[in-house]
Amino acid sequence: MIETVFVESQIIDHPITERVLSRLPNADVLNINRYQEMFNKRQQNFRLQKEKPALILAKKHDNFVLPAPPGFGMGSQKNFYFSHMYNCIYDCRYCFLQGMYSSANYLLFVNFEDFFRSISETIQNNAGSSLTFFSGYDCDSLAFEKITTFAEHTLRFFKRHPEVEFELRTKSVNIKPLLDLEPISNCVVAFSLSPESVADVLDKKAPRVKRRIRAIKELTKSGWFIGLRLDPLIFCENWRGLYSELIEDIMTDLEIRNLHSVSFGPLRYPKKMYNTIAALYPEEKLFAFPMQTTGQLVSYGPEIENEMANYIQDELKKYLGTDRIFQCLI
């Protein structure tokens, strides 16, 4: 799977580095000074690199916790996100990471302790407000768990902070580490989902939707709170039928009381990012659609966005109250 690991010399002895390397005994390991010398280089070809990404182990020095963009969140007064990893082992064709970084290599920050210190400070500095912390913005939070143990560390941390909420976003069905833990009442495992036939085309290398739904049900049965993220909504032939079927498949036999929230959001990109991604995959029909450009934003346009949002909302209301349904607009 991962053939090459580049390690910043300063964290070569870090326990997470040691753990990761022990999980990849056959990988070639090379030292580097700072990850930027490799990760931020220009003239990298994201599409080619994605065929065989290397893993970079590095130390993050600042900006551990950032405010989430406006329109992101499920009702808390303040929302923050943190990214222990950039890039993802899956290859969803709509993923904005393709246009965000020049490198497709996986960059893992091993100094989890600094993230937790910074999260603690953020909690202290915002005492009195309801807070949610999101992970999985720049990667999939669970997909790399066997190698990183990040989710396990993070869930244990948030267990000690019941005053705030934590959302772990994923498409992974690797739920064993979660099932091995007692459910944590302030932690939500949020799964991103699209209709099966859409995911079969676009969610490359990600687990099939059927398996994700199975994992969701298993987790709710064992007491975990689950989030459903129908994001991005993909417009295609028979989208109404496909989304209705998806929602029905999820809701059938689901422990609804453990369903924390459902959110949905449109397919939108900053113009520059859209152009970068579309140029990477010119053969992809997703990017042949006559999208609308409004200012610096590329989207399906308000007509399609509203039609889809209203429809999804109505479908969801058949199963749960509006207090658990959120429209995400970033």
Added chain:
Amino acid sequence: MNDTNQELKFFWVVALRPEANALIQKFNLKSFSNHLNFPIYINRKNGHALVISGVGSIKSAVATMYLNNTFKPGQFVAWINIGIAGHFQGPVGTLFQAIKVVNNDNGKSFFPGLRFSKLAEPAELCTVSSPENEFTLPVLYDMEAAGFCEIAPSLSCNELTFVMKIVSDTSEHSQSLVTKKMIADLFKKNSSIIDNLLQAIVKIVDRERARLEDSIEMDGIMGSLHFTETNRLRFRKIYKKWWCLFPNESLVDRAQKASSAKDLMQSMELDIASEAQSWKLK
């Protein structure tokens, strides 16, 4: 892109005449030019072009640029620096793919190429400005790769820039023992590894070419109608979308009947829009 250069896929930059000779022979290259002390050899049939840079990082950078300026290939060709190198351990004759290259003079590092660790052993390489005999670090030593890596990725991309080195000397096997005959033998010994690497590389080159190159139809239409520079860019974008939806249809007839480039683009956009309501993702 210039038509006559379409078939060139591999651009080799080598320092020494004996290294070049091994490749000239292997790929049946013919002399193309011999200016500015940078002899160039090519074979259009099998897609190889080669320049002899001479020794040193700066010469390697200049020769790379010179080879590029001579043929102006697209962004989808492979640039390969191959040659002999020192290694702390060896054994002599091993071909390595350098996946990290450090310029010893300024500390700058490069991470060239998609890595083919199943085909060639990966290694770190240090480019030095004078011959290395001490082999203090567990790496390869050469005198060119950093200069090559400074230029080649900007001509194509980092993933199509490759550095391959064959160990010729170690602390046990002095550089003074390296002869022309030995270099020829080292290349011969690694001939099948080089072939395997080229097979892997050409697949990427072809894929990138399909992604980036204007199709013959696109070229033809842009030649037959008047396009402003802005419209040219717009046409490329619309054409790619249109082709994605109608891969089996031709635009040639329509282009001949169109009163202007703008007309043609409008009709293509209408085609695309008419598909929107029943959009298929596959």
